Amino acid sequence: MRNFSKKSRMTIVVILTFICTAGFLAGVCFGEDVKGGLGLNADVAAGGTGSALGAVHLLAKAYMAEHPGVSVKVLPSLGSGGGINALVKKRIDVSLSVRPLKDKEKAQGLWQRVYARAPFVFATTAVSSSENMTYHQLEGIYSGRIQSWPDGSPIHLIVRPAQESDTLFIKSMTPELDKAVDKALARRGMMFAVTDQDTADLLESNKGALASLSLGQIMAEKRAVKVLSLEGAPPLIDGKVNPEYPYFKTYYMIFRPGMSPAAQQFADFVFSERGIKILEDTGHLRP
Incomplete structure (x- = not known):
């Protein structure tokens, strides 16, 4: 049996994780209904860039604590483009991105709002x-x-x-x-x-x-x-x-036409003083 170095083993693990996750992501972005076939029976499903997920998990937890009976599900990393694609196909309700919308995406009725840096x-x-x-x-x-x-x-x-x-x-x-x-x-x-x-x-x-x-x-x-x-x-x-630090990521929430009242209310919470405080306490600047 071939002996692999520690670096090689870790690389293999990452690649296998990506392959095993691909079916889930494909279902979100291209196939199954998030709220049905994937078993995510949520009032609001959010997904996109991985670096946003931790903070949005905290926002969702705080929102659900204030709104018993409303469920917000944050999906594993889809990437910015994958989240936008899933939003277009109505697989999720809110997309999280570190890049602004392209003209062709805006032409499909999507709109964006910066929520943090x-x-x-x-x-x-x-x-x-x-x-x-x-x-x-x-x-x-x-x-x-x-x-x-x-x-x-x-x-x-x-x-x-x-x-x-x-x-x-x-x-x-x-x-x-x-x-x-x-x-x-x-x-x-x-x-x-x-x-x-x-x-x-x-x-x-x-x-x-x-x-x-x-x-x-x-x-x-x-x-x-x-x-x-x-x-x-x-x-x-x-x-x-530190607002003088030289490099920042800009985070966008992206929405589609026909946004549900539950998704709108969750978005409003993110931009509320309570939501902004959660973001500021976790290494973000308000927009």
Whole structure:
């Protein structure tokens, strides 16, 4: 029997998880009725980008506590595009996205509203890492020039698919990082994550790992990782989001014609002072 390295085993687990989940996602986006065939008997079904799910779970829990008898179901990660597609096909009631609608999507009657912004951060489980990361260090890590933390322990870099929004976000930071990320994606033996939850799981379970995540996801899901400053700018100051941090993800709630009263009421709650407070307490800025 072939012996696989720890990185290879983790990569295989992520790929198998993606394959096993594909049937569920296909049913949501292309086939079965969410509220029937998939057994999600909910008054409101929400889904989309994985980095939004933790906070929206908390919003749904608070909303249901105030509205007994109303159920809000937050689906596993569909991705921004998958959530929008599921919304168009009336498989879900509210879509969560980190990108704005395209013209062709608006032409189908969809509309959007920004509900939060959250710092896009680098996080690690390395004990000996500093509290700060520079562009030069990131370029070295992604290119493979830097492979160890200051204490000599290996850096386990977690990468995402080439066209995933986080990957494109990192590539846009500097021309050198653009090239370095391409080198990382081409390098054999990399730790590879498909969804935001896969990324966080790999990060938490591998000492010395480094990955990019939304601060909102980290705080809402209570992930046991160390969030790094970037070029000396901390994403949090005294427990509050630093509005001067250089990179933010923008979060959109997307709606379709024929929105149900229950979905409208849940959306209203998200934008209420109570909803905004939940978001602010989990690493987000109000829109």
